[in-house]
Amino acid sequence: MEDDAIPAATLVVMRDMASGPPELLMVTRTSRMAFAAGAMVFPGGRIDAADRELADSHEDAARVCAIRETIEETGVHVGLVDNPPDSLQDELHAGRPFSALLNQHGVGLDLQALVPFARWKPTFKHTRRFDTLFFLARAPAEVGDLRPQAGECESAEWVSAAQVLERVAAGRAAAIFPTIRNLERLAQFGSFDEAAAHAAAHPVQTISPWIEDAEGEQWLRIPDHLGYPVTRERLSSAMRG
Template sequence: MTDTPPAIPAATLVVFRDAGDGPPELLFVERAKAMAFAGGALVFPGGRVDPGDHALAAVLGTGDAESAARIAAVRETIEEAGLPIGLSPMPSPTAFARMRAALHAGTAFGEALTDAAVGLDLDALEYFARWRPAHAHARIFDTRFYLARLPAGAPEAQVDATENVRLFWATAADVLAEADAGRATIIFPTRRNLERLTQFADFAAAVEHARAHPVRTVTPWTETRDGVEHLCIPHDLGYPITSEPISDAVRG
């Protein structure tokens, strides 16, 4: 059995904003070009699962890696995009602004939640995918992807202007078109997940699909097909496109 290099646990959140007359819009952030991983790429809000996320999961009585990843996805979306996903009850605008500022200042997430008198609703996140590349790279992330609906009454999303330089709402198809035209950069896992997300007319359809395809960790592999080396993923996880010439793949 081939050993795979160590990976950094991470979590990311695909936030849906349903549109009545078209496909749902998703929240994207553009990473700063100076970032070591996926610099300049369009991604979903997210980041590393920190020790504090595990500590908070233990306080909540779970303590498992899955709960810690959900907590990280909620925390990172607050920090990066200023959206209160997975909080209950919804904090007032003033309380939420204080919470986000406290997180940016280094306050532990659990303490910030207590100060705002809110708790976590981790069931608001739907487990969608898990990706763990194995290619030689400076940083490899073991990333859980979650889906969530933008709550009614949520504030406008606001970029943190640190790791990310802008954020915007767009359909999955629109971002794929921008990447194909050379106007945007998306890495291989993001492209495959966007292709999968184009299949859904709304958030409910995405959740139904996710529940019909139990998550299995995706570790892409290389394979020669008709003389061309491809980067490949399994065929049975709900992805409509499961390979791409490795010369075209953006790997972070």
């Protein structure tokens, strides 16, 4: 059977706080999007040919994609060195190739600043299916105002994992099954360093949720050994996300 999953990448940018848990960079997708419409997600998108040209491996192409998409969707410069200009987001929106902009402005990529965290590849048939690599990155020391990408993101914000989970539970926000599971995992950590150490201690294996019958109900399940504190959810509630 042909695999029609679209290669993609997502970046979890974490900002340590003086008191309290770290804040995460999240966007709310517009209701017009074909995938996860109106949902809160981490910045990310599909890996394109230009991303691959800047990398020597699929994992590094995913890193390039995650960096580029984060800039496009929020204006936050992560994984870049040599003082990138504030105009980078606007230039990307204007259709300028990422590689050309890096060369023009003398900006380098710090791909190792992105820590592998997870890989999700749902097998259920949706309008679009993605094979997504998730990375962690520390927020830059100085971050200006967030600038959500018009037409794709209704908003962008810094918010803790626990706060997002509370909003979803109260019906004030929407999130899909992989995002919720990753938020629960991220809510365990008090700093970026804790999250990075946890990621390093667990293998990055492809997660393809499956349906399991238990206790007279159907559950959507994921593996138990990949660092997630919650590994099942009732199918009825999971598919609503």
